[in-house]
Amino acid sequence: MSRAALREWRDRGPTSRKRLSSCPRCQPDTDLDSLAYAYLLGSYLGDGCISELRRGVFSLRVTCCLDYPGIIMETGDAMQAVHPHGRVSTADAPGCLNVVAYWKHWPCLFPQHGPGRKHTRPIVLAPWQREIVEQHTGRFLRGLFHSDGCRFTNWTEKTVAGARRRYEYPRYMFTNRSTDILALCGWALDLLDIDWRMANARNLSVARRAAVAALDRHVGPKS
Numbered sequence: 001m002s003r004a005a006l007r008e009w010r011d012r013g014p015t016s017r018k019r020l021s022s023c024p025r026c027q028p029d030t031d032l033d034s035l036a037y038a039y040l041l042g043s044y045l046g047d048g049c050i051s052e053l054r055r056g057v058f059s060l061r062v063t064c065c066l067d068y069p070g071i072i073m074e075t076g077d078a079m080q081a082v083h084p085h086g087r088v089s090t091a092d093a094p095g096c097l098n099v100v101a102y103w104k105h106w107p108c109l110f111p112q113h114g115p116g117r118k119h120t121r122p123i124v125l126a127p128w129q130r131e132i133v134e135q136h137t138g139r140f141l142r143g144l145f146h147s148d149g150c151r152f153t154n155w156t157e158k159t160v161a162g163a164r165r166r167y168e169y170p171r172y173m174f175t176n177r178s179t180d181i182l183a184l185c186g187w188a189l190d191l192l193d194i195d196w197r198m199a200n201a202r203n204l205s206v207a208r209r210a211a212v213a214a215l216d217r218h219v220g221p222k223s
């Protein structure tokens with residue numbers, strides 16, 4: 001993957017220390033890149049974690065699979081857009097890569113932050129977060145499916161007019177242990193009229209041809 005591109009975030013660095021604390025929630029005149037935020041919210045709910053460090057600083061970490069450098073870049077870009085004066089970096093972890101940025105205001109932007117794992121506590125979006133998801137539903141779903149989803153192809157063979165033919169059926173699966181996060185995924189799919197069902201307690205499936213085609217416009221194969 002492109003280490004040079006990753007260095008770009010690192011080298012960019014904070015442009016103005018004075019504005020480091022600019023937070024769209026604490027200072028309403030500060031712009032929030034809501035398109036990037038919708039994606040980052042999906043990524044955070046899927047595979048993200050906020051931890052409190054020293055002196056009131058928090059880290060936002062999104063764990064990405066090394067197989068998909070495009071998703072790593074997109075995650076880093078979204079984090080940088082949401083926190084333009086911060087410094088986005090990456091940290092190696094076994095079999096994956098964490099995209100990380102530090103900020104005192106991550107809990108303002110992700111009020112879902114709390115003690116324990118996400119599936120052990122209620123995950124409810126604030127009204128302003130719901131508005132952003134309603135506005136940029138496709139980006140939110142893209143973040144969710146990029147972090148905790150997959151697109152795979154089932155196939156079957158049929159005999160048509162005496163000839164064996166192979167038919168492929170792409171489908172999506174979103175997997176999460178939190179029933180609240182699964183419900184948010186379903187809600188967002190409903191907003192776009194994309195048909196889905198629960199395959200089992202932890203897996204949400206999008207399998208109908210029209211539904212897969214609709215989700216392809218926002219997510220598509222991972223890269």
Ligand SMILES: [Zn+2]
Pocket residue numbers: 023024025026027104105108
């Ligand atoms: Zn704040």
